[in-house]
Amino acid sequence: METIAVYWEPQIRIYGVTTVIGLSLYTVMFPAGELASRGELIASLGQAGVTFELVTLQPLPAGEMRLSLVLAPDDDRDRQVSRLLESGTGAGPGSWRRQAPVEMVYLHGPHFQDRYGIAEAAIAPVLAASIPLLASGCSGTSIHLVVPADCAARTVDCLGQTFVIDSRPAAGRNNG
Amino acid sequence: MNVGGIKFSPELVQYTCRQVATADNSLPAVLRQMAGRRINLTYFCSDRDGDLLRSTFCVAAAAALEVDALLAAVEPGDGIAVAQPWADRVQRIAGIGTLTIFPHRHSPTLLGRVVAALAGAGIAVHGLCTSISALSVNIDYLLLDGAVAVLAAVIDLPEHHSPFRPEFAVTQIKRPVSGIF
Numbered sequence: 001m002e003t004i005a006v007y008w009e010p011q012i013r014i015y016g017v018t019t020v021i022g023l024s025l026y027t028v029m030f031p032a033g034e035l036a037s038r039g040e041l042i043a044s045l046g047q048a049g050v051t052f053e054l055v056t057l058q059p060l061p062a063g064e065m066r067l068s069l070v071l072a073p074d075d076d077r078d079r080q081v082s083r084l085l086e087s088g089t090g091a092g093p094g095s096w097r098r099q100a101p102v103e104m105v106y107l108h109g110p111h112f113q114d115r116y117g118i119a120e121a122a123i124a125p126v127l128a129a130s131i132p133l134l135a136s137g138c139s140g141t142s143i144h145l146v147v148p149a150d151c152a153a154r155t156v157d158c159l160g161q162t163f164v165i166d167s168r169p170a171a172g173r174n175n176g
Numbered sequence: 177m178n179v180g181g182i183k184f185s186p187e188l189v190q191y192t193c194r195q196v197a198t199a200d201n202s203l204p205a206v207l208r209q210m211a212g213r214r215i216n217l218t219y220f221c222s223d224r225d226g227d228l229l230r231s232t233f234c235v236a237a238a239a240a241l242e243v244d245a246l247l248a249a250v251e252p253g254d255g256i257a258v259a260q261p262w263a264d265r266v267q268r269i270a271g272i273g274t275l276t277i278f279p280h281r282h283s284p285t286l287l288g289r290v291v292a293a294l295a296g297a298g299i300a301v302h303g304l305c306t307s308i309s310a311l312s313v314n315i316d317y318l319l320l321d322g323a324v325a326v327l328a329a330v331i332d333l334p335e336h337h338s339p340f341r342p343e344f345a346v347t348q349i350k351r352p353v354s355g356i357f
Binding site for chain 1: 192201203204207208210211214215216217218219220221222223224227229230231232233267269274276282283284285286287288289290291292293294295296300301302303304305306307308309310311312
């Protein structure tokens with residue numbers, strides 16, 4: 001059975017844009033075969049009271065992977081995370097690094113996952129403005145853009161070119 | 177650990193590509209062309225190799241041939257020489273399924289246990305990305321059901337969970353001509 005519903009908007013409408021500043025971005029490279037032990041290491045961060053803002057994992061050539069973790073600001077916690085990453089299996093010098101402070105802009109909208117053109121609308125204007133996109137995630141109903149310090153405001157301006165920001169709260173349950 | 181639920185994607189193809197130079201503008205070109213052809217990206221994430229952007233995205237398996245052709249045709253930009261054909265520059269993994277777990281509650285414990293359990297069971301994790309409340313993990317499409325069985329050891333699902341697989345598909349079709357409504 002097919003149901004056709006008609007909805008049209010001249011510009012993509014979103015439910016709001018949020019900016020978070022003073023974050024830490026950790027990137028960790030490791031062989032894909034170490035993923036299980038890395039998972040246990042990540043779990044131990046949670047037991048140490050760490051929470052994340054964004055996590056991505058991408059495959060690299062030659063059977064390696066790179067994990068990017070964006071964490072809330074907390075000096076003590078940063079030291080804890082650094083210690084844990086250093087103590088991780090096979091985590092030699094250069095296998096991880098921390099960039100701080102970084103800023104994150106995130107936005108969410110209706111059914112991003114079911115609609116074409118959303119990633120282009122979010123990513124292309126930021127790249128066109130030569131804002132270094134340090135990390136990003138676009139899945140479910142939200143988009144996260146991580147940029148260097150003092151770049152979030154410009155990023156929000158860029159998003160204003162392609163999105164209409166609606167301040168009404170999202171209705172219903174949010175499954176991400 | 178209690179979670180609200182799990183859902184599966186349809187079968188997807190995952191692409192990972194990296195800029196070949198800082199002036200390489202092939203990513204926005206590919207995104208623009210995919211949007212122009214109404215190809216939906218169900219998953220996108222990026223990070224950096226130094227100054228170069230590396231991005232991973234997924235499209236429905238039915239759209240993959242069209243995306244292959246787009247990637248083969250795209251040029252990185254004026255004056256940027258590319259020695260390798262696109263197939264050598266882009267990691268393409270067919271038969272991907274995204275397993276989405278929600279909510280993640282910003283918890284590295286949940287994330288780490290999920291990753292460790294899947295990898296420990298020999299289920300390759302091809303990528304993952306978090307959204308505002310969900311954790312999306314890309315694995316082999318044919319292993320989605322097996323992955324849920326593995327994850328039963330680390331997460332608790334609600335008693336009356338809805339089906340993992342989508343019961344309907346949403347497709348955005350051609351934009352109507354302005355002025356009709």
